[in-house]
Amino acid sequence: MTDRNAANTRSRILEIAGELFRTKGYAGTSIADITGRLGTSKAALYYHFPSKEHILDAILGDSLAAHARIAELADGNATAEELLGALVDLVAGAGTVLAVFGNDPSVVAALSQRESDYRLRDKDSRIVAALAGPRPTTAARIRAQAAIAVAKDGTRMILAGRDRGLRKAERAELLAAALRAHHGQGGTR
Amino acid sequence: MTDRNAANTRSRILEIAGELFRTKGYAGTSIADITGRLGTSKAALYYHFPSKEHILDAILGDSLAAHARIAELADGNATAEELLGALVDLVAGAGTVLAVFGNDPSVVAALSQRESDYRLRDKDSRIVAALAGPRPTTAARIRAQAAIAVAKDGTRMILAGRDRGLRKAERAELLAAALRAHHGQGGTR
DNA sequence: GTCTATACATCGATAGAC
DNA sequence: GTCTATCGATGTATAGAC
Numbered sequence: 001m002t003d004r005n006a007a008n009t010r011s012r013i014l015e016i017a018g019e020l021f022r023t024k025g026y027a028g029t030s031i032a033d034i035t036g037r038l039g040t041s042k043a044a045l046y047y048h049f050p051s052k053e054h055i056l057d058a059i060l061g062d063s064l065a066a067h068a069r070i071a072e073l074a075d076g077n078a079t080a081e082e083l084l085g086a087l088v089d090l091v092a093g094a095g096t097v098l099a100v101f102g103n104d105p106s107v108v109a110a111l112s113q114r115e116s117d118y119r120l121r122d123k124d125s126r127i128v129a130a131l132a133g134p135r136p137t138t139a140a141r142i143r144a145q146a147a148i149a150v151a152k153d154g155t156r157m158i159l160a161g162r163d164r165g166l167r168k169a170e171r172a173e174l175l176a177a178a179l180r181a182h183h184g185q186g187g188t189r
Numbered sequence: 190m191t192d193r194n195a196a197n198t199r200s201r202i203l204e205i206a207g208e209l210f211r212t213k214g215y216a217g218t219s220i221a222d223i224t225g226r227l228g229t230s231k232a233a234l235y236y237h238f239p240s241k242e243h244i245l246d247a248i249l250g251d252s253l254a255a256h257a258r259i260a261e262l263a264d265g266n267a268t269a270e271e272l273l274g275a276l277v278d279l280v281a282g283a284g285t286v287l288a289v290f291g292n293d294p295s296v297v298a299a300l301s302q303r304e305s306d307y308r309l310r311d312k313d314s315r316i317v318a319a320l321a322g323p324r325p326t327t328a329a330r331i332r333a334q335a336a337i338a339v340a341k342d343g344t345r346m347i348l349a350g351r352d353r354g355l356r357k358a359e360r361a362e363l364l365a366a367a368l369r370a371h372h373g374q375g376g377t378r
Numbered sequence: 379g380t381c382t383a384t385a386c387a388t389c390g391a392t393a394g395a396c
Numbered sequence: 397g398t399c400t401a402t403c404g405a406t407g408t409a410t411a412g413a414c
Contacts, residue, residue, distance in 0.1 A: 025295035028216030106214035177335035
């Protein structure tokens with residue numbers, strides 16, 4: 001059972017770090033915390049990753065890409081259903097990590113400190129704008145935010161503390177709730 | 190302008206710490222960060238608070254109490270409208286801080302590590318149970334989570350990065366969206 | 379109430395042997 | 397690939413003067 005190849009150790013590090021970042025926060029997790037579970041020394045970890053921040057990047061990589069793709073979608077002329085469905089899928093899929101870590105202020109601070117274009121909040125506001133429509137009323141913007149809250153945080157809450165992903169029926173139910181929050185009762189938009 | 194009385198300095202510390210905890214996270218904020226803005230030495234801060242954790246407690250005190258009150262409400266027979274409205278008010282009022290900090294894993298970890306009964310997740314699940322009803326279907330539970338997501342995270346998103354509180358019309362719009370998310374289209378419950 | 383100075387632990391990260 | 401040992405910086409917190 002001594003799979004001492006680099007790829008395996010690397011993925012174990014990502015798994016353990018992800019779990020710890022989620023429960024203790026990025027800033028609240030030390031390299032020693034990670035290697036404590038990994039069962040190696042701190043120095044061993046640095047053979048696989050050059051820094052703690054590189055571990056975070058490796059974990060968030062796919063999620064950030066998926067998030068960016070949704071922001072692109074928002075800039076096009078996607079329907080509300082497509083957008084909100086994509087958000088649900090983001091959180092349920094590659095972006096589960098992001099949805100969870102996006103709530104960690106120390107993660108947001110770490111990302112936005114870099115000049116990189118990891119502008120989380122920016123992308124979010126483009127999605128809001130797409131759902132609220134051009135020159136939106138206050139009410140329209142609130143409904144847009146409400147729908148996004150369902151798609152992101154609702155999905156996150158459903159998935160919290162369980163192993164398996166989102167079932168098709170669950171996805172449909174979430175999307176329907178998001179759409180109800182978005183539309184006025186009579187289907188305003 | 191040199192208000193050097195203890196009460197004033199104390200409240201300035203809370204204000205500054207709150208801002209920093211929000212943007213950098215609890216674990217990501219150091220005492221030096223706080224006193225840097227406060228304009229005093231680190232030792233001076235320790236005259237007002239015995240530890241960093243006590244600062245967190247002082248900030249969260251009111252919010253946690255308000256949160257507990259809502260959980261009590263959920264155990265009684267409050268209507269969905271009352272519950273969701275109370276949640277909106279919690280986030281918009283005393284609990285803004287909690288809604289924001291509740292997302293910081295390092296805060297949750299700090300609170301739940303203590304044997305204290307600050308069981309955030311626990312209280313949340315009582316609210317879910319109240320909204321989903323007895324022996325709920327999967328769909329009912331999802332709709333309950335969706336409604337809570339609107340009331341909590343939707344409200345938080347609306348208030349993010351602005352000074353003034355929630356206007357009456359905004360509150361009504363949020364509550365309506367939460368209720369739409371909660372009910373099936375035809376008003377299942 | 380606030381200061382300087384410091385104790386002592388832990389942080390992220392590195393050196394160099396194996 | 398992993399180790400022991402350690403670096404320098406920073407973390408929380410304290411001692412004691414003013």
